[in-house]
Amino acid sequence: MTMSLRQMAVDVLSTADGREKCARSRRHAADWFAARKAGTPIPLGHATPPLAPARPDRPELLDPRDVPRRRPGSAQGRIAILHAIAHIELNAVDLHWDLIARFPEIDMPLGFYDDWVKAADEESKHFGLVCDCLETLGSHYGALPAHTGMWRAAEDTASDILGRLAVVPMVLEARGLDVTPGMIEIFTRAGMDDAVAALNVIYAEEVGHVAYGSKWFNFLCGREGKDPQPVFLELVRRYFHGPLRPPFNEEKRAQAGIPPDFYWPLTAPDLG
Numbered sequence: 001m002t003m004s005l006r007q008m009a010v011d012v013l014s015t016a017d018g019r020e021k022c023a024r025s026r027r028h029a030a031d032w033f034a035a036r037k038a039g040t041p042i043p044l045g046h047a048t049p050p051l052a053p054a055r056p057d058r059p060e061l062l063d064p065r066d067v068p069r070r071r072p073g074s075a076q077g078r079i080a081i082l083h084a085i086a087h088i089e090l091n092a093v094d095l096h097w098d099l100i101a102r103f104p105e106i107d108m109p110l111g112f113y114d115d116w117v118k119a120a121d122e123e124s125k126h127f128g129l130v131c132d133c134l135e136t137l138g139s140h141y142g143a144l145p146a147h148t149g150m151w152r153a154a155e156d157t158a159s160d161i162l163g164r165l166a167v168v169p170m171v172l173e174a175r176g177l178d179v180t181p182g183m184i185e186i187f188t189r190a191g192m193d194d195a196v197a198a199l200n201v202i203y204a205e206e207v208g209h210v211a212y213g214s215k216w217f218n219f220l221c222g223r224e225g226k227d228p229q230p231v232f233l234e235l236v237r238r239y240f241h242g243p244l245r246p247p248f249n250e251e252k253r254a255q256a257g258i259p260p261d262f263y264w265p266l267t268a269p270d271l272g
């Protein structure tokens with residue numbers, strides 16, 4: 001059966017098991033790029049994504065406030081960090097496919113879909129790498145509770161593509177660039193080479209995802225003749241709950257096309 005790109009997206013979003021979700025995601029990405037290379041692109045098609053993606057019975061999903069704090073110095077603390085990263089990667093797989101399927105009424109160049117299929121493929125790889133590390137440590141994805149926070153960003157921006165680009169790649173994924181070097185240090189000190197290698201892959205590829213966000217945010221603002229910076233600040237204040245927290249990875253943010261006036265003004269609580 002030949003699927004359209006949006007049917008592929010809904011197929012991934014409707015698959016509950018994490019490993020299976022990621023296997024399908026990678027297969028669909030390979031098919032998309034093979035067809036692009038052959039000059040016979042897969043049609044975008046139409047398919048309605050679910051409001052929330054299918055997920056396995058475990059992990060138990062808690063309100064962010066109820067997730068137990070982790071102590072990074074201990075072996076259990078390191079497992080908890082890897083578990084939290086696996087959860088973020090799985091959310092990211094769904095978030096990128098959701099972006100592909102969610103806004104069919106907005107006419108975008110094919111390069112927009114290339115970027116998000118590639119990002120979804122990379123997130124699927126990241127999930128697998130981090131799950132492998134967890135399993136080497138005798139744990140697995142689902143062994144600990146996780147939080148529901150990330151999908152809220154998707155629901156809040158389900159009818160606003162600019163809001164989605166602002167909050168998901170340009171705020172949440174950019175935050176990953178800020179915190180990943182510290183995590184690499186923790187696993188380096190613990191001598192966990194496989195986790196360090198996985199995090200280095202993630203760190204390198206996440207710059208690209210933030211850059212795709214910035215690229216298409218600027219594209220859409222430019223198409224409407226809008227100045228991107230005030231639009232961005234307004235959308236983040238509307239959809240992202242709470243101030244951004246420094247320190248920021250200014251070098252990687254710059255590499256990804258996020259200038260300082262896109263984040264420093266958001267560090268203060270919004271009084272307006």
Ligand SMILES: [Fe+2]
Binds near residue numbers: 206
């Ligand atoms: Fe990732």
Ligand SMILES: [Fe+2]
Binds near residue numbers: 092119123
């Ligand atoms: Fe990402």
